[in-house]
Amino acid sequence: MAGNDTPDSRCPLCTGEGGTPVARTGNWRVVLAAEPDYPAFTRVIWSAHVAEMSELGAADRDELMRVVLAVEETQRAVLAPDKVNLACFGNVVPHLHWHVVPRWRDDRHFPEPVWGRAAGGRDAAVEARRARVAARLPSYLDALERRLAPGA
Amino acid sequence: MAGNDTPDSRCPLCTGEGGTPVARTGNWRVVLAAEPDYPAFTRVIWSAHVAEMSELGAADRDELMRVVLAVEETQRAVLAPDKVNLACFGNVVPHLHWHVVPRWRDDRHFPEPVWGRAAGGRDAAVEARRARVAARLPSYLDALERRLAPGA
Numbered sequence: 537m538a539g540n541d542t543p544d545s546r547c548p549l550c551t552g553e554g555g556t557p558v559a560r561t562g563n564w565r566v567v568l569a570a571e572p573d574y575p576a577f578t579r580v581i582w583s584a585h586v587a588e589m590s591e592l593g594a595a596d597r598d599e600l601m602r603v604v605l606a607v608e609e610t611q612r613a614v615l616a617p618d619k620v621n622l623a624c625f626g627n628v629v630p631h632l633h634w635h636v637v638p639r640w641r642d643d644r645h646f647p648e649p650v651w652g653r654a655a656g657g658r659d660a661a662v663e664a665r666r667a668r669v670a671a672r673l674p675s676y677l678d679a680l681e682r683r684l685a686p687g688a
Numbered sequence: 689m690a691g692n693d694t695p696d697s698r699c700p701l702c703t704g705e706g707g708t709p710v711a712r713t714g715n716w717r718v719v720l721a722a723e724p725d726y727p728a729f730t731r732v733i734w735s736a737h738v739a740e741m742s743e744l745g746a747a748d749r750d751e752l753m754r755v756v757l758a759v760e761e762t763q764r765a766v767l768a769p770d771k772v773n774l775a776c777f778g779n780v781v782p783h784l785h786w787h788v789v790p791r792w793r794d795d796r797h798f799p800e801p802v803w804g805r806a807a808g809g810r811d812a813a814v815e816a817r818r819a820r821v822a823a824r825l826p827s828y829l830d831a832l833e834r835r836l837a838p839g840a
Contacts, residue, residue, distance in 0.1 A: 587771065588760065588764065588772055588774075589757055589760060589774065590757050590760045590761045590764060590772075597753070598750065598753075598805060601749070601750075601753050605741055605742050605749060608740065608742045609742045609743060610818075612740065612742060619740075619777070619778055619779050619782060620740055620741075620742075621740065621775070621776070621777045621778075621779070622774075622775065622776040622777075623773075623774065623775040623776070623777075623801070624773070624774040624775070625771070625773045625774075625775075625801055626771055626773075627771050627773065627791060627798060627799035627800070627801070628711060628799045630771060636741065646779060647779035647780045648779070648803065649775070649777055649779070649801065649803045649804075651800065651801045651803055651804045652801075652803045653803060
C-alpha cells in the first residue's frame with residue numbers, strides 16, 4: 537500500500553528536522569535528539585509523511601531498518617551501552633520515525649523504557665553517566681556520519 | 689557477529705514461552721501477551737538467546753522484521769487500530785523480542801507508550817475498547833496463524 541507522500545503542514549517532522557541532522561538521503565534522515573539525560577538518543581525519520589512501517593513497500597522497509605540497525609551498531613561500537621532500545625510509536629507525531637536509545641544500568645530510567653517511570657535515588661550516577669556519554673558524543677557522531685555516508 | 693545461541697537457564701524466554709503461542713518456526717515464535725488492558729498485545733521472540741538485533745546476521749534480521757511487520761499488517765487489517773507501536777527493549781529480559789501493540793486513542797495510555805503514564809479519567813472508554821478488541825481476538829488470532837503458517 538502506498539503511503540500519503542504529501543507533506544503535512546501541521547506535522548512537526550514535515551516542517552522541521554526533529555533534532556540535529558547527522559546524515560540524510562532523499563528517503564530518510566538521522567538526527568540527534570535533544571533529550572537531556574540521553575545525549576546520544578538518536579532518531580531515524582522517514583522523509584515521506586506516512587504513519588506505519590507497513591505502509592512502506594518491502595525495499596523501503598528494508599532500507600529504513602538497515603539505517604536503524606546501522607545506528608544501533610555504531611552506538612554499540614563507540615558507546616558500548618548495556619543495551620540498545622529501539623522503538624517506533626508515532627502516537628503523538630504519526631510520521632514514521634524510529635528512536636534508537638543506548639541504555640545503561642545507571643541511566644535515569646533503567647530498566648524501564650525511557651518513556652517509563654524514572655528510577656529514584658541515582659542522580660549522581662545519572663549525571664556521571666550522562667557526562668561520560670556526552671564526552672564520547674563527538675566520536676559517536678563522527679562514526680555515524682562515516683557509517684551513513686553515501687556509498688559507505 | 690554470531691550471538692550466544694546457548695539457552696540460558698535463568699532466562700524466562702529460554703525456559704518459557706513468554707505468552708500464549710500463536711505461531712512458530714525454529715528461528716522465532718509469535719505469542720499473545722497477557723496484558724489486561726491490551727488483549728491483542730503480541731510479541732515476536734527470537735529463539736536463540738541473543739540480546740540485540742545487530743547480533744543477528746543480515747538474513748536473520750530481515751526474517752525477524754518480516755515477521756514483526758506481518759503481525760503489524762494483520763493487526764491493521766483485522767483490528768483497525770489508530771496506530772501500531774513497535775518496540776525492542778530487552779532491559780529486563782535481554783533475550784531478543786519485539787512488542788507489537790495495536791493502539792487506540794481511547795486505550796489506557798494513549799498517546800503515551802504503554803510503558804508510560806496511564807491517562808486518567810477514561811475507565812469506561814478503556815473498558816469499552818478492551819471489550820471490542822477482545823471480541824475481535826479470535827478473528828485476529830485466526831488471521832495471524834494463517835499469515836504465519838509455513839509456506840504462507
